[in-house]
Amino acid sequence: MATAGAIRPINEDKMHAFLGKVVGDFGAALSSSLAYIGQKLGLYKAIAGDGPVTPAELAQKTSTNERYVREWLINQAAGGYVDYDAASGRYSLSPEQAVALTDEASPFFVGGGFFVVKSMTAAVSRIEDAFKNGGGMLWGEHDPDLFVGTERFFRPGYAAHLIASWIPALTGVEEKLKxxxxxxxxxxxxxxxxxIMAQAYPNSRFWGFDNHEKSIETAQQRAKDSGVADRVTFGVANASEFPDQQYDLVTFFDCLHDMGDPKGACKRAAEVLAPDGSALIVEPMAGNTVEENFNIIGRTFSGASTLCCTSNSLALKGPALGAVAPESAIREVVLAGGFSQFRRATETPFNRIFEARK
Ligand SMILES: C[S@@+](CC[C@H](N)C(=O)[O-])C[C@H]1O[C@@H](n2cnc3c(N)ncnc32)[C@H](O)[C@@H]1O
Structure with missing residues (x-):
């Protein structure tokens, strides 16, 4: 057994492999910041629309500084986000890169993720302080790019799956909504x-609640812009106190694990549901054991959880379920909140979709 202070022999190949991984992560972190700039300034969209381009052409098309653009393009090509043709000195996007980075209507669109990473990175000093002194950071205290980024990152998945497979996986709910x-x-x-639900089920009536006032203001505008304001009402309310309408369906999309009082939220949902109503709870596809999170998804979720989800709950002295809460932890809180039935209705590589009934 190694004793404290003993020098353990180093395997050079393993050392180089590990350092290579770390340098790759340095590059990935910096590239993620540059990808955020590319999203904000429309650089990817310009390459997709007008490529292949030289740095000077891209700068001219986007009214940006050529010197920055030239450096940005080298970084992006080194990371595999754009392609480079050495013979012509031009950069382009493959069909796959173009869809993932520019097509907001596609289920493969990942552009919102760069906003999320940028905003969570901005929280680092606050979270470092919470590691030492306790407490946390509320959702609404984050850089506003978190709210836009979350919307842009999650929306493609909801558009692809919510109506097509998640609602149909619940017991008798699709018929009621129709x-x-x-x-x-x-x-x-x-x-x-x-x-998305209001557009798919025009005969139904929808209420959206969030305790973050600015998000609700944006949601109200989105409802007007989407032409569904006649059947959707957005309001500021806490999950454990929202108004009673004896709903047929109460939904929680990627938020129960963030809450200061998830049990109180489930209790309120059970109270305000009609007797045969259902709750739909969408949660991240976390590992059911610690080691099941040791992959790219678990790495991303646990990172976001440390910087945002867990810290929101801890700021409220909550149980901090977090984004890598196993299915058993979600089940426990839902049943403790007053539901008697809980099952995994379906899943995707990124989400578990639960149904709870009274
Ligand atoms: C990760 S975001 C998900 C937002 C949205 N459901 C989506 O999928 O795009 C979590 C949301 O839960 C909200 N939230 C957290 N705790 C809440 C509470 N106690 N009551 C109401 N909303 C809450 C936050 O304000 C935030 O908008």
Missing amino acids: AGAKVADIGCGHGSSTI
Whole structure:
């Protein structure tokens, strides 16, 4: 057994492999910041629309400084986000890169993720302080790019799966929504899930609640812009106190694990559901054991959880379920909140979709 202070022999190949990984991570972190700039300034869209381009052409098309653009393009090509043709000195996007980086209507669009990473990185000093002194950081205290980024990052998945497979996986819910039902979407953020449901089920009536006032203002605007304001009402409310309408469906999209009082939120959902109503709870596809998180998804979720989800709950002295809460932890809180039935209705590589009934 090694004793404290003993020098353990180093395997040079393993050392180089590990250092290579670390340098790759340095590059990835810096490239993520540059990808955020590319999203904000429309650099990817310009390459997709007008490529292949030289740095000077891209700068001219986007009214940006050529010297920065030239450096940015080298970084992006080194990371595999754009392609480079050495013979012509031009950069382009493959069809796959173009869809993932520019097509907001595609389920493969990942552009919102760079906003999320940028905003969570900005929270580092606050979270470092919380490591030492306790407490946390509320959702609403983050850089506002978190709210836009979350909407842009999650919306493609909801657009692809919510109507096509998640609602149909629940017991008898699709029929009710088609005929005309009452739905409350809790922790709705900018309301993308609420609006997608309202567009699909015009006979139903929807309420979206979130305790972050600025998000609700944006959600109200989104409802007007999407032409569903006649059947969607967004309001500021805490998950454990939102108004009672005896709903047929209460939904929680990627928010229960963030909450200061997830049990109170489930208790309120059970109280305000009609007797045969259902709750739809969408949660990250976390590992059910610690080691099941040791992959790229678990790395991303646990990182976001440390910087945002866990810290929101800890700021409220909550149980801090976090984004890598195993299925058993979600089940426990839902059943403790007053539901008697809980099952995994379906799943995607990124999410578990649960149904709870009274
Ligand atoms: C990760 S975001 C998800 C937003 C939205 N559901 C989506 O999928 O785009 C979590 C949301 O939960 C909201 N939230 C957290 N705790 C809440 C509470 N106690 N009551 C109401 N909303 C809450 C936050 O304000 C934030 O908008």
